[in-house]
Amino acid sequence: MGVLRVVNLGVKVGEKKILKNVNLFIKEGETFVLFGPNGSGKSTLLNALIGNPSYKVTSGRILFKKVDITNLPTNERVKLGIGIAFQNPPKISGVKLIDVLRYCARVGGYGEDKILELAEKMRMTDHLYREINMGFSGGEVKRSELLQLMLMNPDLVLLDEPDSGVDLENVALIGEAIRTLLERDKEEGERTKSGIIITHQGHILDYVDADYAAILYNGRIACIGEPKDILNQIRNHGYEGCLAKCLANM
Numbered sequence: 001m002g003v004l005r006v007v008n009l010g011v012k013v014g015e016k017k018i019l020k021n022v023n024l025f026i027k028e029g030e031t032f033v034l035f036g037p038n039g040s041g042k043s044t045l046l047n048a049l050i051g052n053p054s055y056k057v058t059s060g061r062i063l064f065k066k067v068d069i070t071n072l073p074t075n076e077r078v079k080l081g082i083g084i085a086f087q088n089p090p091k092i093s094g095v096k097l098i099d100v101l102r103y104c105a106r107v108g109g110y111g112e113d114k115i116l117e118l119a120e121k122m123r124m125t126d127h128l129y130r131e132i133n134m135g136f137s138g139g140e141v142k143r144s145e146l147l148q149l150m151l152m153n154p155d156l157v158l159l160d161e162p163d164s165g166v167d168l169e170n171v172a173l174i175g176e177a178i179r180t181l182l183e184r185d186k187e188e189g190e191r192t193k194s195g196i197i198i199t200h201q202g203h204i205l206d207y208v209d210a211d212y213a214a215i216l217y218n219g220r221i222a223c224i225g226e227p228k229d230i231l232n233q234i235r236n237h238g239y240e241g242c243l244a245k246c247l248a249n250m
């Protein structure tokens, strides 16, 4: 069964049309990797999926678990089971990490003990009573985002460049966290969690068993294929070369 279906999606930010005609279908248990040059609209797509009001849907529909969520507010989407880790999450003065984690734990149905257990796992126990993201290092920001997601335990995880701006040790920790996030309910080898992961360098592919990948280019999705294969093609031929090749093969 399909968990997420995006049909002919167009999105604008301000007066600028960013996404033109995006189609996407993700089944239960599938992980989809999205590559693409800077400014191609990858973050825009995730913001549209979570319902960030700055990103206006101009055409098409978003269906999640058979519910049309195109016009639902963000909190309703979160309740339905979509979670996001932003590329550049905001610093919020006056709001402590622990306050946000308590909200996330309520969404996921967990208590205080789970907050502490997972904070320890993500090495964030020293940060619980600090204002969220204020003075956090790149790795700490990403670990904090992952910790929030683990507590919300969403069915569809949206990850915007979780491996950007972090050192190798952090990539390992983050990679393991994403793997558990996507396999949380694993029974008899079946995965039930779905994910969309945006990555530039592809480091995260060493940790996560992704099913397929594509390139977002000029507001459209192209070149769907096996994640490591697409990554190698991007490394060898660049985005333009890759697109020229896959268009020639169509």
Ligand code: ADP
Pocket: 013, 014, 018, 036, 037, 038, 039, 040, 041, 042, 043, 044, 045, 054
């Ligand atoms: P990517 O994540 O692929 O690098 P983005 O989705 O962040 O690309 O951006 C796509 C385009 O939309 C860029 O030209 C960017 O400047 C513009 N854009 C994205 N978000 C905003 C925003 N909040 N305000 C104005 N322009 C935006």
Ligand code: MG
Pocket: 037, 038, 039
């Ligand atoms: Mg970018």
Ligand code: MG
Pocket: 042, 043, 044, 087, 160
């Ligand atoms: Mg981005």
